[in-house]
Structure formats: C-alpha cells, structure tokens
Amino acid sequence: MSLLAKAMLAGKGLPDVLVIDFHVHLASKWNTMNVPVCDSDEMLRLAKGAGVDALVVNGCIWPDLHQANDMVGALLARNRGKVVGLAALNPHQMDMTAEAHRCFDELGMRGVKLHIMHQTYHSPRPFSSYGREWERLFAYLSERRAPVLYHGFVTEEMISAWPDVPFVCAHGVGDVSGMERLARYPNFHVDTAATQNVAGCVDVAVGLLDPERVLWGTDAPLDDFAQRLGVVLDSHLEEPALRQVLGRNAARLLGLPAR
Amino acid sequence: MTHPLRFLDVNCCIGPYYDPPEGHDWSLAGLVAKMDELGIAEACPAATLGRDYDPWQANEWLLANAPPSARIHPAWTVATHHTGEFPPPQELVAAMRREGVRLLRLFLFSTAFHDRLDLPLFGELFDALAEHRVPLLVDSSDPLQLHAADLEPVIEGWPDMPLILSLPKVVQNERWLYYLWERYGNLYLDLPGYQVLGGIAAIVRRFGGGRLLYGSRYPFFTPLQTMLQLIYSEVDDTVKRDIAGDTARRLLREVRL
Numbered sequence: 001m002s003l004l005a006k007a008m009l010a011g012k013g014l015p016d017v018l019v020i021d022f023h024v025h026l027a028s029k030w031n032t033m034n035v036p037v038c039d040s041d042e043m044l045r046l047a048k049g050a051g052v053d054a055l056v057v058n059g060c061i062w063p064d065l066h067q068a069n070d071m072v073g074a075l076l077a078r079n080r081g082k083v084v085g086l087a088a089l090n091p092h093q094m095d096m097t098a099e100a101h102r103c104f105d106e107l108g109m110r111g112v113k114l115h116i117m118h119q120t121y122h123s124p125r126p127f128s129s130y131g132r133e134w135e136r137l138f139a140y141l142s143e144r145r146a147p148v149l150y151h152g153f154v155t156e157e158m159i160s161a162w163p164d165v166p167f168v169c170a171h172g173v174g175d176v177s178g179m180e181r182l183a184r185y186p187n188f189h190v191d192t193a194a195t196q197n198v199a200g201c202v203d204v205a206v207g208l209l210d211p212e213r214v215l216w217g218t219d220a221p222l223d224d225f226a227q228r229l230g231v232v233l234d235s236h237l238e239e240p241a242l243r244q245v246l247g248r249n250a251a252r253l254l255g256l257p258a259r
Numbered sequence: 260m261t262h263p264l265r266f267l268d269v270n271c272c273i274g275p276y277y278d279p280p281e282g283h284d285w286s287l288a289g290l291v292a293k294m295d296e297l298g299i300a301e302a303c304p305a306a307t308l309g310r311d312y313d314p315w316q317a318n319e320w321l322l323a324n325a326p327p328s329a330r331i332h333p334a335w336t337v338a339t340h341h342t343g344e345f346p347p348p349q350e351l352v353a354a355m356r357r358e359g360v361r362l363l364r365l366f367l368f369s370t371a372f373h374d375r376l377d378l379p380l381f382g383e384l385f386d387a388l389a390e391h392r393v394p395l396l397v398d399s400s401d402p403l404q405l406h407a408a409d410l411e412p413v414i415e416g417w418p419d420m421p422l423i424l425s426l427p428k429v430v431q432n433e434r435w436l437y438y439l440w441e442r443y444g445n446l447y448l449d450l451p452g453y454q455v456l457g458g459i460a461a462i463v464r465r466f467g468g469g470r471l472l473y474g475s476r477y478p479f480f481t482p483l484q485t486m487l488q489l490i491y492s493e494v495d496d497t498v499k500r501d502i503a504g505d506t507a508r509r510l511l512r513e514v515r516l
Binding site for chain 2 (some may be wrong): 001005009010011032033034035036040043046050066176195196198199204220221222224225226227228229230233234246
C-alpha cells in the first residue's frame with residue numbers, strides 16, 4: 001500500500017498532494033437519482049474535507065446551457081483557485097465558438113464539456129450534422145490549447161484532426177478497447193469518473209496511456225470524492241505517477257500551477 | 260492499525276471466475292492478504308461459482324477452501340430446490356448449522372440460477388430463513404431490476420429475515436428505498452453501489468445508522484473505495500462503527516440455527 005493510501009486510511013487526507021477533480025457538475029437535482037448535495041458551496045466544503053484542492057466544474061446537466069455557464073462563472077468568481085470552469089456547449093442551443101469565447105474571456109473558463117445526453121430522440125438533427133460548427137469550435141480550442149471533456153460523440157477522426165486539443169474521455173478509464181484504439185494519439189486522455197471502476201483499472205489505463213494521460217475525476221455531486229480517491233490509491237502506481245493522476249495532469253492541461 | 264474501524268465485509272467473493280484481471284489471486288489467501296493490507300477485520304466471502312456456475316457446487320467449494328474462522332464467515336449461495344439442483348430449505352438449514360454458515364447470498368443475474376426475484380418460488384425458502392433469522396444478501400446485476408413491488412412482499416411477509424440489498428449502482432432506487440425504510444426495519448443496503456456524494460450522511464439523518472452495511476464487492480472493486488467513502492462521511496463515530504461492521508455482526512449473532 002502506498003504512503004498516500006495509508007494517509008487517506010488514517011483520515012489525514014492528502015495534505016502534500018495536489019488533488020484536482022477534473023469531472024464535476026454544478027451541484028443540482030437530477031431526475032435519475034436522489035442527489036443529497038444540491039449546493040455547490042456545500043460540495044466544495046465536502047471536497048476540502050476529503051483533501052481535494054480544486055474542482056473542474058461544468059454545467060452540462062442544467063438544460064439552459066447559457067445560464068448554466070453563467071452559474072459556473074459565478075461559482076468560480078467566488079472561489080478563485082478552488083474552482084476551474086468548463087464551458088458546456090451544445091450546437092442545438094448556441095453558436096458554440098461564440099459561447100466558448102464568452103466563457104473563456106468573460107467568465108474565465110479554461111476548457112469545454114460536451115455531453116451526448118444533449119442529443120435526444122427529439123433532437124431536430126444529429127450533433128454530427130453540425131460539421132462547420134464543430135470545425136470552427138475545434139479550431140478555436142486548438143489555438144487556445146484548451147481541453148475538451150467529452151462523454152460520447154467525439155470521434156477518432158476529431159481526435160486525430162485536432163492534435164493540439166487535449167481530449168479527455170469522461171469515464172474512459174474502464175474502456176480498455178477504446179484506450180487501446182486511441183492510445184496512439186498523444187492528445188487522448190481518460191478520466192476515472194465511473195461507478196463501475198473494476199479493481200486495477202487505473203493500472204491498466206496507465207499501462208496503455210502512460211501516467212500523463214489519466215486524470216482523476218469523480219462525477220460529483222453524483223459520486224463521492226473519497227470513494228473515487230480509493231479507486232486510484234489502491235493501484236500499483238509509484239507515488240510520482242499517483243501525483244500525476246491525482247492532480248498534476250489536470251493542472252498541466254488547464255494551465256494551472258502544479259506543486 | 261491504519262484506521263480505528265473494525266470493518267466486516269458482507270459483500271465479497273472468492274474462487275474462480277471467468278474474467279479476473281491479470282495477476283489476480285482469487286483464493287482465500289488473496290482475500291486475506293487484501294484484508295491485511297487495508298485493515299479489514301472480517302469478511303463474508305461467497306464463491307463466485309454461485310453466480311457463474313452452480314449454487315451448490317459453489318458452497319461445496321467454499322466449504323473446502325474457506326472454512327469458518329474468527330475472520331472468515333462464509334456466505335453460501337442460495338437457490339430454490341424444485342428441480343432437485345439445490346437442497347430443500349430444511350436440508351439447507353441443517354447443512355448451514357453443521358458447517359457454521361450464517362449468511363446467504365442470492366444472485367439475480369441473467370446468467371445466474373435465478374434471473375429475478377420470482378416470489379412464488381421462494382416462499383418455502385424464506386419461511387425457513389425467517390424461522391432461523393438468517394440474513395439474505397440479494398445481489399442484483401441491474402439497478403433497475405428490482406422495485407418496491409418486488410421487495411415489499413418479501414420484507415413485509417418475512418420480517419424476521421434481514422434482507423441486505425446489493426445493487427451495482429444506486430440510481431432511481433432511492434425513491435423506493437426511502438418508501439420501504441419508512442415502513443420496514445429488516446431492509447439493509449450495502450455500500451459498494453451506493454456512491455453518491457453525501458449519501459451516507461443523508462440516509463443516516465433520515466433513518467439512523469442501522470440501514471447501511473459495509474461491503475466491498477471484492478474482487479470486482481477495490482475494498483479501499485468504500486472504506487474511504489465511510490471514513491470521510493460526515494456521520495459520528497458510533498454510526499461509522501455500526502456501518503463498518505457492528506450492524507452486520509449483530510445480524511450474524513442473531514442467527515438461530
């Protein structure tokens with residue numbers, strides 16, 4: 001067992017480790033489960049209690065994404081250094097590039113979140129039909145070298161075509177065949193935000209992608225910070241690799257200072 | 260000692276299974292080594308054979324490979340007896356008495372002996388378990404497989420049979436879990452599938468600390484994840500001790516074979 005795991009088990013948290021949760025939602029209710037923590041300030045307090053230094057928050061669950069991005073902007077304005085914002089974008093609702101521009105320049109966000117749940121059986125057209133809009137967005141993100149946290153939809157062609165855009169596959173640590181297929185793209189990453197993380201999944205992911213491309217994430221407030229730390233800490237990684245996964249990789253992608 | 264809690268793992272498995280990760284030791288020694296590493300005091304392993312192959316052969320494997328001890332309380336896989344593939348309830352109880360088994364596990368998987376809680380089949384079995392206060396861990400492969408309509412007749416009809424529910428993931432399920440917890444005292448939930456932030460504290464505030472049990476879902480999950488979830492939850496130390504193991508110890512102690 002690593003010294004970091006021992007410290008966590010002893011209730012001491014991870015005081016000398018930079019811990020950044022790359023996959024966090026604005027705290028809110030949600031149809032598919034009872035979410036006890038519906039207040040983002042309360043979520044931040046719980047994160048601190050589990051030894052988490054910063055949350056990378058997106059607003060993709062709230063259906064009005066302009067408003068959701070404003071809420072994320074307000075949260076990070078109140079919590080500089082503890083919250084990093086990702087702009088939730090959706091081609092049905094907005095000019096995605098203009099919204100990314102607004103979120104980055106006016107609200108201080110540092111990346112983008114895309115979620116396939118915004119494409120439903122009622123959608124007027126599929127996401128993939130917005131070809132020019134995606135081209136413009138990825139060109140803009142490529143200039144900024146801004147990361148994209150994606151759940152579904154992003155294709156191998158996109159990852160290959162935009163090598164300066166770091167793509168982070170949400171919940172991707174459990175998708176071994178996906179990691180095997182996409183490992184050859186240095187801008188492909190995965191996070192650990194999955195409920196069915198099998199024992200050893202972080203070792204497998206690091207074996208396929210190297211420690212630089214696996215990021216710790218939780219899906220909070222839908223999932224628990226300490227629980228997800230256990231997924232990473234009960235691995236065979238050496239401490240430098242653990243530190244990369246737990247926070248340094250996120251800091252690098254987001255342009256934040258690392259320690 | 261790395262933490263002050265005496266964990267008792269009600270949900271773990273040993274023995275061969277189809278898809279172990281490379282290097283995984285599925286023997287009892289492998290489980291005990293993991294318990295020693297993380298500081299888990301006791302465990303109730305079932306045999307994964309009961310899920311993937313045959314319930315009674317799983318129990319025979321467990322008898323041969325994981326006899327009861329101070330730290331190991333074997334959990335037999337249970338099934339219905341009508342086809343003759345599994346002993347009738349009274350024979351099962353006699354064998355449990357003989358072998359010191361105090362916890363049963365029912366796998367509800369599409370590829371297991373039973374794919375759903377088909378209540379008419381289980382009446383005689385539940386009569387016997389309730390008579391002897393034997394806890395039954397119901398391991399469901401699909402979070403949306405069970406509903407209040409499936410479970411209420413069981414916990415209402417056999418109030419002396421503690422029912423421990425294990426779900427791979429808790430999603431809409433809490434809507435009916437709260438309904439059932441408001442009405443019945445013999446329904447418990449184990450933790451590995453219940454991963455929501457602040458969830459332990461929310462359930463404890465509403466129903467007290469007696470409804471949740473520590474389990475790991477080892478070897479499929481690392482036991483550490485649920486341990487940390489409990490250690491860092493915002494409930495008092497007495498409640499943590501109950502969830503970590505004291506409630507499960509009480510349930511095992513109350514078995515009358």
